[in-house]
Amino acid sequence: MIDSAKFPITTRWPAQDPSVIQLYSYPTPNGVKVSVALEEMNLPYEPHLVTLSDADVKSAEFLSLNPNNKIPAIIDPNGPDGPIGLFESGAILLYLAEKSGKFIGTTASDKALITQWLMFQMGGLGPMLGQMGFFFKFAGADIEDPRPRDRYRDEAIRLLKVVDGQLNGRDWIAGDYSIADMAIAPWINALEFYGTKDVVGYHDLKNVPAYVERFYNRPAVQKAKTIPDPNR
Incomplete structure (x- = not known):
């Protein structure tokens, strides 16, 4: 069970x-990663909509679970040593994969390769695509100096080519479908939201478009992509 004194977020x-x-x-790329994992792993869970407004993510209750004021975060009442709270989407994916024994490979080598590509998304693909989105769609688009925008566009192009090359002869990024795919595909899909597919030459990529389509055709992904429902 969950003690509200230990987890004040449960009061809000x-x-x-x-x-x-x-x-x-919230169903951003980082949020969708975890809802997809929970659905794919058939782990019982309860979603709570935390908007990206300061009123939510900077509230005392949310900060009590994630001092970095970013979604997603979880509480597992059945953690290895009792209830545990976690933030950072990559850390949550690793935790859930190990808890369920799914989507993290069957050998130590499998796990190392999957973790490698998960870290590629966490440290490179996600941050770079997110910054590109800022400079093309959001407030950064008003900055006259083209250098920041060009910097993130060029890095996004480079990283997408890395993914495209890795997918040669593969359906999934690290062998079998894994948490690495749950991390990578939602971020590539964000190019649609940012309106930057043409900017990065998305349709010229050999393998990436089919990869993203394959990912979003999975029933668990179709369900999870709007969990928590932002319109409720």
Whole structure:
């Protein structure tokens, strides 16, 4: 069970079923990673919509679970040593994969390769595409100096080519479908939201478009892509 004194976030977002994993999220690429994992792994969970507004992510209750004020975060009442709270989407994916025994490979070598590509997304693909989005779609688009925009566009192009090359002869990024794909595909899909597919030559890539389509054709992904529902 979840003690509200230990997890004050539950006073703002109360658990209807405190015996299952509590997900605090919003369906951005980072948020979708975790909802996809929970659906694919068939782990019982309860989603809570945490908007990106300061009123939510900078509230005392949310900061009590994630001092970095970013979604997603989880509480697992059935952690290895009792209830555990976690933030950072990559860390959550690793935790859930190890908890379920799914989508992290069957050998130590498998796990190392999957983790490698997960870290590639966390340290490179996600941050670079996110910054590109800022300079093409959001406030950065008003900056007259083209250098920041060009810097992130060029790095996005480079990273997409890395993914495209890795997918030669493969359906998935690290062998079998894994948490690495759950991390990478939602971020590539964000190019649609940012309106930058043409900017990065998306349709000229040999393998990436089919990879993203393959990912989003999975039933669990179709369900998870709007969890928590931002329109409720």
